[in-house]
Amino acid sequence: MKSGLRTWAVAARLAACCFVAGVGALAPTPARAQAGPMQSDTAPTAxxxxxxxxxxxxxxxxxxxxxxxxAGDKIVGTVSSSDFPAPAKAIPRVGDGMNANVEKTLALRPDVAIAWLPSGAAQTLAPTLSRMGIPLLYSRPRTLDDIPAEILRFGKLFATESTALPASKALQTRIAALRTRHIGSKPVSVFIEVGxxxxxxxxxxxxxxxxLRLCGGVNIYTDTAIAAPQINAESVLVRRPEVIIAPTANGIRLNEVRNRWTALHLPAALNGHVYGIDPDAFFRPGPRLIGAVEALCSYLEQAR
Structure with missing residues (x-):
């Protein structure tokens, strides 16, 4: 079930929702994935x-x-997929990314709720939160630089700037280092397999x-109209990516991906350029994404 939910979640996050992906029956239809943007990325903390x-x-x-x-100790309720860092596992659950229990939420007496977009659980809670005068804010990083900016934003919201400021600066430094290191790098075409x-x-x-751009990578499907398109293997073979990124930190699973594309004679696989990245780090727009991008950049360097 977790794999199926992850498959739906990555396509939904990329089309406009929030989690991480594997493959399964809960994957969205192309029509659902084509839903347009829903509103501005953030609401004012004022x-x-x-x-x-x-x-x-x-x-x-x-x-x-x-x-x-x-400000982790300020979180009194969350969704079932919040499993990092370890203390997050002990936070009471109010639902998942698609649904939320209104009664459980109100019983936790929040003074703010924060969502990815006004769909799913946020849409369920919004009318009640509005009636109760509880602000509903949004957090939707669109660039790597938005991630440290969001940490600062939450530091101000929860009055934890003394922790948020150095954490934000540390991520900014790592992003800047990657940007400097890969300026002018030879472009490498990349296929990211979601499921x-x-x-x-x-x-x-x-x-x-x-x-990808930060690493000198070029997504072979960046020309598609939606964020998480369903494709076929023949299309990948035609586009001939130089690198394949698989959403896994499991060696056995990575070998399965490598063997599957090798059997199809995709040059990237034949040349040994199939790499795995932890999907929780790679598909969630949080602090761990920076580490995942550092790994991504190193893989593209190997392919060069």
Whole structure:
């Protein structure tokens, strides 16, 4: 079940939702994935009188960002997929990314709720939160630089700037180092495999394409109209990527991906350029994405 939810989640996050991906029956239809943008990425923190003390997070990356800002102890409720860092596992659950229990949420007496977009769980809670005068904010990083910026934002919201500022600066430094290191690097074409049943990839997703550009990578499906297109193997063979990125930190799973593309005689696989990245780090727009991008850049360097 976790694999199926992850497959749906990555396509939904890339089309406009929030989690991480594998493959399964819950993957969205192409029609669902083509849904347009829903509203601005963030709501002004002025709606909340800082410091906020009791927060509900409705996406795992938001939980990670708030912990990075030093305010993890302010989260009183979250969704089932919030599993990092380790203390997040002990936070009471109010639902998953698609649904939330209104009664459980109100019982936790939040003074702010923070979501990815006004769909799913946020849409369920929004009318009640509005009636109760509880602000509903949004966090949707679109570039790598937005991630440290969000940490600072949450530091201000929860009055934990003393932790958020150095954490933000540390990530900014790492991003800047990658940008400097790979300026002028030879472009490398990349295929990011999201799942296999059916086969999804990364398309017009601003955040992950920003990550690829930082490394000198070029997404072979960046010209698609949606963020998580369903494709077929023949299309990948025609586009001939130089590198394949698989969403796995498991060696056995990575070998399966490598063997599958090798059997299809894809040059990237024949040349040994199939690499795995932890999907939780790579597909969640939180602090761990920076480490995943550092790994991505090193893989593209090997391919060069």
């Amino acid at each position: 709606e909340v009188q800082p410091p906020a003390a009791r927060a509900i997070t409705l996406a795992p990356h938001i939980t990670e960002l708030i912990f990075a800002a030093g 296999t049943s059916p086969l999804y990839t990364i398309g017009k997703d601003p955040l992950l394409n920003d990550a």
